[in-house]
Amino acid sequence: MATVSIVFRRDKINKKNEAPIHFRIIKDRKISYISSGIMLPVENWDEKNIRIKSKHTNSARLNSFLANKFSELQDEVFEHETINKSLTSRGLRDKIYGKKPFDFLPFADEVCEEYKKQEMFGTYDKSKSIIAKVREFVGTRNICFQDITPDFLEKYEAWCKKEKKNKVNTIHKDMKFIRKIFNDAYRKDIIDHSVIPFNKYKLKTEKTSRVFLSEDELLAIQNVETTPGTRLEMHKDMFVFAAYTGGLRVSDMLQIKWKHFDGVNINFTIMKTGTQLSIKVPNVALAFIEKYKPQKKNPNAFIFPMLSEELDLNDSKAVDRAISGATAYINKNLKLLTKKAKIEKHISFHTSRHTWATRALRKGISIDKVSKLMGHSAIRETQIYAKIVSSELDKAMDVFNE
Secondary structure, three states, rough: OOOOEEEHHHHHHHOEEEEEEEEEEEEEEEEEEEEEEEEEEEHHOOOOEEEEEEOOOHHHHOOOHHHHHHHHHHHHHHHHHHOOOOHHHHHHHHHHHOOOOHHHHHOOOOOOOHHHHOOHHHHHHHHHHHHHHHHHHOOOOOOEEEOOOOOHHHHHHHHHHOOOOOHHHHHHHHHHHHHHHHHHHOOOOOHHHOOOHOOOOOOOOOOOOOOOOOOOHHHHHHHOOOOOHHHHHHHHHHHHHHHOOOOHHHHHHHOEHHEEEEOEEEEEEEOHHHEEEEEEOOOOHHHHHOOOOOOOOOOOOOOOOOOOOOOOOOHHHHHHHHHHHHHHHHHHHHHHHHOOOOOOOOOOOOHHHHHHHHHHEEEEEEOHHHHHHHOOOOHHHHHHHHHHHHHHOOOOOHHHHH
């Protein structure tokens, strides 16, 4: 059972020789304090009788106030302990008086720093940019978790649309991260569940269509004439290679070395998930392997030599920076390739992944195998491609309605 008492905090005497009067809750040898709001000169406190000495001008009124608050607090503690015997002394205090306001932005910075410690530099950069945007929105004022209400989020959403020209799904990503910060704070017992604004504010998204190439469009990209030995040619070859070989992510493509290819399969660790994967290289893609094979084979050399051989793959920050730069370069050249191929689609390297998935399902590969080859952690991630293919089949059947 918890005990409640009135204490004069001599350990907190100020320069005026005054100290605060607190209510102390002790449970399981853990102590929490609740301020009475009274500061009292040391000479006016009666330690033996635990009351304010009569020589103080307002002693009668203040002693009555303390007695009433003490009685109320005892009743509150008894009530909450009856409902939940596992509550700590701090938990009892918070249940009765609520948690103190806690600054949002410093805690958000701590969440970001955890990503950095885990060497999740891509996630760290994205999260920091979201927090920087929130800082820009609030200006110089400090904000607590309690300040971020559904109304605050609505205003932030409107500001992102008007001032930052953000689209609905970009704002959705911002809100998801802000929601994560609230959930982390709740799990750490920093805020109550009632403070979380996402109980009333609903995240908004827009359906987006995944861009993929048809067989003819992929062939058109493949047949674009490029100067041998140029980066443009290599970027084209990498895109086509991925569209035939499991829709490899660009981050994995860039790090595949000759030691990962055993003559039939590419065996590697997926950068995003850390899981092992082995993919058999089809004949079309094998031609690219042969094309880039050096005369003197170095097992530690990259198959597609975009990254520097001196890059330390154990330096996560340097790898993330190198991959980001290479990806931007590749995507810039893909725009040029689609223009040359006369394809009216906005594509990036990731389009090769969407292209492989839809092609694989059309060719009859089961969804569970497609999911495995793409390195998805759950089959629901792959089901979007099944819906795309199903939608295409539905459109094909519309010919009977003409």
